[in-house]
Amino acid sequence: MSASYYGRPIVKPHVWKPYVPWYFWIGGAAGAASVQCVAARARREHGLATVQKRAALACMIVAPVLLIADLGVPSRFYNMLRVFKPTSPMNLGTWIVTAFAGALGASTAAEILGWNRTSRALEVAAALLGPPLTVYTAVLLADTATPVWHESYETLPFVFAASGVAAAGAIGCAFAPPAETRFARTLMVAGALALPVTGQVMEHRLGPLLSEPYRIGVAGGYTRASAALACAGAAIGLFGRKSRTATRLAAACVAGAGIFERFAVTAAGRQSALDPKYVVESQRKRRA
Amino acid sequence: MDLFDATSSERESATYDAPQPRKGFFTDTTLCIGCKACEVACKEWNQLPADSTGFSGESYDNTGALNGTTWRHVAFIEQLRGGAAAAAAPEHASVVHAEGSRWLMESDVCKHCTHAACLDVCPTGSLLRTEFGTVVVQADVCNGCGYCVPACPFGVIDKREDNGHAAKCTLCYDRLKDGETPACAKACPTESIQFGDLDELHRRADERLAKVRANEHFHDASLYLRGDDDGIGGGGAFFLLLDKPEVYGLPPDPIVSTRALPQMWRAAAKAALVLVALTAAAALGSRR
Numbered sequence: 231m232s233a234s235y236y237g238r239p240i241v242k243p244h245v246w247k248p249y250v251p252w253y254f255w256i257g258g259a260a261g262a263a264s265v266q267c268v269a270a271r272a273r274r275e276h277g278l279a280t281v282q283k284r285a286a287l288a289c290m291i292v293a294p295v296l297l298i299a300d301l302g303v304p305s306r307f308y309n310m311l312r313v314f315k316p317t318s319p320m321n322l323g324t325w326i327v328t329a330f331a332g333a334l335g336a337s338t339a340a341e342i343l344g345w346n347r348t349s350r351a352l353e354v355a356a357a358l359l360g361p362p363l364t365v366y367t368a369v370l371l372a373d374t375a376t377p378v379w380h381e382s383y384e385t386l387p388f389v390f391a392a393s394g395v396a397a398a399g400a401i402g403c404a405f406a407p408p409a410e411t412r413f414a415r416t417l418m419v420a421g422a423l424a425l426p427v428t429g430q431v432m433e434h435r436l437g438p439l440l441s442e443p444y445r446i447g448v449a450g451g452y453t454r455a456s457a458a459l460a461c462a463g464a465a466i467g468l469f470g471r472k473s474r475t476a477t478r479l480a481a482a483c484v485a486g487a488g489i490f491e492r493f494a495v496t497a498a499g500r501q502s503a504l505d506p507k508y509v510v511e512s513q514r515k516r517r518a
Numbered sequence: 519m520d521l522f523d524a525t526s527s528e529r530e531s532a533t534y535d536a537p538q539p540r541k542g543f544f545t546d547t548t549l550c551i552g553c554k555a556c557e558v559a560c561k562e563w564n565q566l567p568a569d570s571t572g573f574s575g576e577s578y579d580n581t582g583a584l585n586g587t588t589w590r591h592v593a594f595i596e597q598l599r600g601g602a603a604a605a606a607a608p609e610h611a612s613v614v615h616a617e618g619s620r621w622l623m624e625s626d627v628c629k630h631c632t633h634a635a636c637l638d639v640c641p642t643g644s645l646l647r648t649e650f651g652t653v654v655v656q657a658d659v660c661n662g663c664g665y666c667v668p669a670c671p672f673g674v675i676d677k678r679e680d681n682g683h684a685a686k687c688t689l690c691y692d693r694l695k696d697g698e699t700p701a702c703a704k705a706c707p708t709e710s711i712q713f714g715d716l717d718e719l720h721r722r723a724d725e726r727l728a729k730v731r732a733n734e735h736f737h738d739a740s741l742y743l744r745g746d747d748d749g750i751g752g753g754g755a756f757f758l759l760l761d762k763p764e765v766y767g768l769p770p771d772p773i774v775s776t777r778a779l780p781q782m783w784r785a786a787a788k789a790a791l792v793l794v795a796l797t798a799a800a801a802l803g804s805r806r
Contacts, residue, residue: 232764233762235766236579238582240767241670241671241673243668255767272801275806292678302683309643310642315643325759365786369779372782373639373779375638375772379668387786387790388788415802503673509769513772514771
């Protein structure tokens with residue numbers, strides 16, 4: 231037992247509402263969907279490409295609502311865009327979200343106007359911003375004093391990338407024309423399998439002490455639920471290829487796995503901030 | 519190029535036309551008598567509402583911790599020791615050795631870090647470094663995103679419930695502007711809280727530490743955040759402690775998370791590339 235002041239926290243846990251982990255998932259899905267949209271175009275699977283594009287746009291309509299609703303003073307949301315500040319991952323992220331949503335919205339507008347080449351070029355622009363959109367939230371969390379977030383800065387982006395790929399793959403599987411789901415299914419299954427694997431690698435690299443918040447309490451429950459849904463989704467996705475219902479069930483499982491993973495990361499961060507032993511013992515180890 | 523310097527908030531103090539000598543607090547915990555005059559003076563001057571009126575059962579501490587409306591917090595640590603420490607040292611008012619026990623008291627405050635994580639991560643530019651080298655929230659710019667809260671390695675800054683924005687000690691910026699001493703230091707009856715030019719405070723603290731350490735019971739005394747070689751580049755507020763930092767609820771080896779920002783973005787870039795590569799491989803590898 232390390233010494234502490236009445237067991238009180240040394241660092242403060244995050245003060246975000248559940249809007250934020252929901253945003254992490256939605257933003258991650260949108261980023262990966264934009265990449266899958268362009269890849270589907272290259273495969274001449276325009277039905278799938280359209281599904282991914284519409285899904286990404288829908289996500290980008292919901293995302294700002296979630297982000298602004300979480301603010302203490304929502305009417306001042308635009309203050310994020312009054313500065314360009316590279317030391318703040320949240321500021322850079324806001325610019326990434328804005329540019330991504332702008333490209334996607336403009337592409338959709340061009341599509342409606344029948345300017346197809348402009349529309350496709352803007353899809354590519356969105357796809358270039360998509361991967362940063364999917365992973366910047368991992369940097370945002372790592373750039374804090376919350377022990378499990380900061381100490382996992384090398385592995386957390388891969389967890390978020392896996393979750394994004396899985397979510398976008400699931401969207402493709404659920405809504406694309408059945409003849410065009412093969413590519414989306416590959417990504418859904420690969421992402422679903424990568425999700426618990428990257429999570430395990432992250433926990434392993436955190437070590438026995440700092441991975442504990444992922445195994446106990448609410449965060450432990452979310453982590454186990456995520457892994458179970460990911461495995462179930464991958465299995466149903468692989469063996470239920472012939473059935474539309476099975477495919478959609480698999481997609482729902484995989485989407486759920488990603489959502490639980492984001493809630494697990496958020497809750498584990500909170501748990502690691504609330505117990506001072508994670509701060510004290512990891513810092514003592516660093517100094518020794 | 520040292521990327522740490524490139525992302526450091528320290529440099530921002532250089533942008534003033536008439537920079538002042540860096541101001542700070544030296545809190546000498548050996549002189550603290552636990553009167554909480556600093557807490558009261560701070561609340562009065564800064565017009566902060568009462569927030570903790572209950573009974574904690576944790577010695578004389580019913581305040582608990584620093585937060586958005588409590589910017590000074592006196593910690594009380596009752597230590598029951600063996601007979602060896604029983605001999606009293608009368609010149610150290612706060613450390614009452616009697617029947618093998620001692621009572622540590624410490625007035626905690628924002629550290630006004632040289633490399634301030636809250637300032638670095640703030641996405642709106644609401645947090646700024648003043649001409650006195652202190653770190654201050656502009657309440658009329660902050661939109662209450664809450665990012666600074668988990669970023670602070672000391673758990674100081676917090677989001678206020680009543681108005682939704684972040685708040686913490688300003689080192690009485692308004693009083694400093696008029697050449698006045700901050701309210702807490704002014705009210706302290708034992709000069710446990712000393713205010714002044716940081717260079718002068720460092721000199722005084724070094725002298726004081728030598729004197730305290732000369733007493734056989736206080737060989738473990740140390741200056742906390744006195745140097746510039748720690749993970750935050752030293753504090754604008756620093757402390758003379760008689761026990762390990764964690765005993766007072768302070769982190770033993772605080773670091774500014776932004777220090778690892780280049781490595782964090784590199785890891786995120788790798789994850790983004792993996793996302794693209796995985797999608798491309800699936801697009802090429804999946805049958806049509």
